[in-house]
Amino acid sequence: MAVTGARAKSKAIAGDLELICPAGTPAALRAAVDAGAEAVYLGFRDETNARNFPGLNFSPEELATGLEYAHARNCMVFVAINTFPRAGAPEAWHRAIDCAADLGVDAVILADIGVLDYAARQHPDLRLHLSVQASASNAEAIRFYHEEFGVRRVVLPRVLTVEDIAELNSRIPVETEVFAFGGMCPMAEGRCLLSSYVTGKSPNITGVCSPASHVRYEERGSELVSRLGDFTINIFQQSDAAGYPTLCKGRFVADGRASYLFEAPTSLNVLPLLPELMAAGVSALKIEGRQRGRAYTAQVVAAFRAAIDACRRGESIPEMPQLADVTEGQRETSGAYRRAWR
Amino acid sequence: MLNSPTMTDFLNETLDSSEQGGRGAVGAGRRSMVPPFSPVLLGGLLLAPVPDLLLRPLLRAVMAAVAKQHQGMFERLGSYADTVFLVDPIDLPIRFLLQANAKQPKLTIAREADAPQATAAIRGSLLALIDLLEGRVDGDALFFSRRLLIEGDTEAVVALRNAVDGEEIHIIDDILVRAGPLARPARRAAKHLLRLTRRAGADMAMLQNALLQPAMERIEAQTAAVDHLRQSMSRGSSPRRRRAPRTLAVQE
Amino acid sequence: MMARPAPGLTLGPTLFHWDAERWRDFYFRIADEADIETVYLGEVVCAKRRPFILPHLAKVHERLKKADKDVVLSTLALIMTADELDEIRQTIADPDLIFEANDISTASLLAERRHVIGPFVNAYNEGTINYLAKRGAYRVSLPAELSLDMLEALGQTDAVKDISLEVQVFGRLPLAISARCYHARAHDLHKDGCQFVCGNDPDGLTIETLDDEPFLAINGTQTMSDTYCSLLAELPALMAAGIDKFRLWPHSCDMVQVAVLFKDVLNDTIAVEEAEARLDEIVGDVPLANGYLHGREGRLWVEAAAE
Incomplete structure (x- = not known):
């Protein structure tokens, strides 16, 4: 298996929480890396990723430069190719995977079964993560993606409680990544029209x-x-x-x-739940917000970096009042991680 | 102080003119934003009589400097490169039209007659707009806290915001980059001035809040009560389920 | 090599929480009177509702089989716990029954058995459909948001030529599923103590914007279209694109008559305009929509004549 230097180093501490940060632009990528991200995730500037917003995302050249910057600073880069190809026209998705693999990204984040199949066959050494858009919310679904395509990590849909996640982690052979901060879907992701x-x-x-x-x-x-x-x-x-x-x-x-029948304009924030999520066997925390400015990225990543480091040292999690400024509606929730949310 | 004739005149003028300009794609948004009481607002009063003739070369220089160093921004704008944006620092007596076309980027002073040709408007205090330009603040955060108002083609504004945020723009450095031996002291002076302005702005905002807060709270409570009353009345009288049109026909 | 099956109507599983007797009698009538080829049975939306229909399931199943209907048993769309997964395992234990998988986990458990992929599994393209078919799926019910252009492109790929393809042609479209129960929330209740308030609304509960415009509908943990989808006029184009199964979603209106109209249009024995006028009478005070198929917002109605 091809493992980059960055990846091998970052997994030095077992049972640790990896911090996965959004990069909508090269400037945001640098901000996330500088603020202490262990990995950044990004997408190409087209319909192959689920944040296909104007003015956002990366050209292949920008990805190459970004990879250089991140890898030089011991930070991984994941590429999200997590929309579902239109019938009869999967080429753009296939090209995106080829490009990401050729440039040496640390993982691709995929959702569509056909795309996973292509990636597993064409690039057997490419590390595959399952996007939240695949909505794999139980052990059997996750086992399917692992056994069929060799998926190594699954981003869990925001429908599970911490207890559900702990139970799930005891039954599956892959790493789990959970959303930690930012906008949140009240619906099962990838299944919302x-x-x-x-x-x-x-x-x-x-x-x-x-x-x-x-x-x-x-x-x-x-x-x-x-x-x-x-x-x-x-x-x-x-x-x-x-x-x-x-x-x-x-x-x-x-x-x-x-x-607010479905959900209030509010931001997910799991800072108070960090110890519980660690105990539940979660491998990585994902910050949402590739569409947000690099000031947001820098602020949120720095706060979570400090919190995780405090957890590592066995200290209590510091207050992070600065996060209130960047939350939607200036309100926070622990979302589906608490049963009361349902 | 708040009753000084100049200030009132300026505010009234701003409010009136934006109402007149509100017939185009971008409306009368300025009305709902109260300029922060800040050094910029006071400085703006001095700027009011400065003829465009003097400002024009300055704006051209700013745009040329940005264009030279941030080509990537134009690429990111893609199909929005020809969009005309109205940039409205609400605490200045002038507004700008921005067209971020890679070949010929333009930043001009907006006349009343120009406002309708803008397809999108961005309004906020000058310092907020500079912070946004330089990526110091998150646009969404500014918007959530109502310090930024956008109108018209929202997607164009989002594209511009993303394109600008993707560049590491430092407006003073960018402008002074060609100033030769004077660049360093000029930069230091400019940054010092900006810092002072920011600090004085915070002090003045505090003062403003202290003076106005009680009155504002009272007014807002009254407004909310009236709105609530109006809403509950209109809801009570309208049938809860009504027949939507059978066909929402669209031409293909 | 197999050929695509002949066109036919299917009746999707009842998405609403109907009173158990009402549920049973509905299917008895379908068995006795409706010209429908395949009937899907079972709870898709909420695990808590499932016990209510269980006492009647065997009888309904038998009556439908006797009436020569194909019966497919539908399963939960959102499976979140080990208990729910165990329940799925028990449900599908009988090897003689055919199931519709509405989550990829269920499809995985049904591998090597003939099964249907329901519309709650994301099957957008030939790559995915072909993969699922190799694992035993003989029919795929496609996502509601696909346009006719996309369906035509799909139908032209070699990968799907032996697979039965189904499209939703009538009823409120299921648009989203959540861990949260919106019916309970609308009544200030928690999902765990929901009192089954979703049962009050046999066709779902329309919700409106602050400007009193009808917007969407809720059905427990599911969010649906406020409009009813109707693709009567589009049936010929769908058949030409290679779609062979046309799914009607059960509603409290006269579904036997709805089936008659769709069947008549399929057989070209009624003018589309007349069928649409009669459907309008049957559904009463509900707007119809067909926007998705025309590549537009799903909530829109696009006049066939405008094309």
Whole structure:
């Protein structure tokens, strides 16, 4: 198996939490590496990844430069190729895998069975991670991807409690990576068509959810109205913290009552759960937010770096008030990791 | 101090003019943003009478410097390179039109008549906009906290934000890079000034908050109560389920 | 080499939490009166609902078989715990039954057995479909968001020419599944103490925006379209693209009559306009949509004449 120097070194401490950080641009990659990421994940500038936003992502040349920068500083690079190819046109996805493999990335993060099959056959030495978009939420699903394609790590869908994760880890032969901070889907990822129902653009096919092209902000008197397509997603008062109109994070009316029915505009933050997640056998923490600015990346990565290091030394986790600034709606949640969320 | 005639005049003028400019794709967003009480706001008053003639070469120089050193930004903008953005530092009496075309990037002063040709607007205090440009703050965070307002084509703004964030822009360094032997002292002076402005801004914002907070809270509580009342009235009178149009026909 | 099967209607599993007797009588009537080739049976949305239909399952199964229907047993879409997985293992233990896998874990457990891949497994392209077929899938029910262009491209690939392909053509479209129960949330309850409030809404609960526009529908942990999908006018194009099975989702409206309309259009014995007008009467106060198939927002209605 081809193991890069960066990877071999970073796994020196057994049972440790690896910090996996988002990079939407080369500048964000450098910010994440400098702030102490053990790996950054990124995508190509096309529909092959689930953050296919304008102005974001990497050309093959930028990936090559980024790899050089990261590897020189003992940091791994994972490439997300995690949308589902259109029928009859899988070439772009195959090219993305070939390119990532040729450039020597440390792993590719995949979701589609056909794409996994291609990668496993064409690049047997390429390390495969299973994207959250594959929605592998139980031991048998994970075993399937491991046995069929040699998947070595699975990014768990944000539907499991810490107890579920601990139980799962005792039954599977692969590493698990869990979301630690940032925007969160209340739905099982990769199995959600809400965005395409409302905007025609979907995470699975186009690589976007609630795309900016369909977002409008309108003023109505003293209120700010956020709209997606033809629908009002939320209405903010002058003093409210605003939110992006992600369609599952708006206020809707059920039985005559308005509420954040699916999820409030809030950020996942697992800092208080770090010791529990370590005990549950989790291998890596993933920071969400390839679409966020490099200031966000630097801030969040530094905070988690400090927290994990404190955990390593057996110290209690320091308070991180600075994270409040970058959270959506300026609110935090421990999400599905706590049963009460359901 | 807040009642000084100059200040009031300036505020009124800004509010009026943005209302007039609100017929295009980008509306009257400036109305809802109160400029922070800051040195920029005061400095802006001095800027108001400066003729465009003097500012134009400066803007051209800024744009040329950025364009020379950050070609990658234009690549990232892709199909949005020809988009016209209205950049509106709400605490300055002037606004800018930005067209980040790789061949001929343009930064010009926006006249009232120009506003409609912008397909997107970005509004915030000058310091917030500079922080955003230099990647010191996260655009989403600014927006969540309502210190940044965007209007019009949201995707274009997102593309611009991402393209700018992907570059490591240091506006003062970029401008002074060709200033020769004067560059270093000039840079030091400029940065010192910026730091002072920032600190004074924080002090003045604190002062403003202390003076205005009680009144603002009262007004907001009243507004919220009125809105709530209005909402509950309209909800109560409308049928909960109504027949949506059978066909939401679209032409293919 | 096998050929694609002849076109036919299928009836998807009931996605809503119907009263057990109502559920049983619905399928008795389908068995006795509906011209439907395959009937899918079983709980897909919520593990907690499953015990309710179990007492009637054998009887319903038998009645449908007697009426010459193919019966396929559907399984859970979101499997999160070892207990739920064990339940799946027990469910599929009988080797004589045919199952629909709605999670990749179930497909994995059914390997080497003839089975159906349900619409909750992501099968977007020939690479995936071919892989699943090699492991025993004889039919794949495709994701609702695929456009006709995509379906045509799929139908033209060699990899899928021996596989039965199914498309959802009627009813509220299942759009998302969650660990969280939105029906419970709407009633200020927790999922663990949900009191089965989802049972109050036999077709799901429409939710609206703050501007009172109908937006989506909730059905327990599932989020659905507020509109009903209807692809009556598109059936000929779908057949031409190589789709051979057309799935109707059960609703509280007259499903026997719905099946008649779709069958008549399949057989070209009724004008599409007339079928659409009659469907409109059957579904009553519900907007219809077909946007996905036309490459548009799923919620839209695109007039066939406009193309």
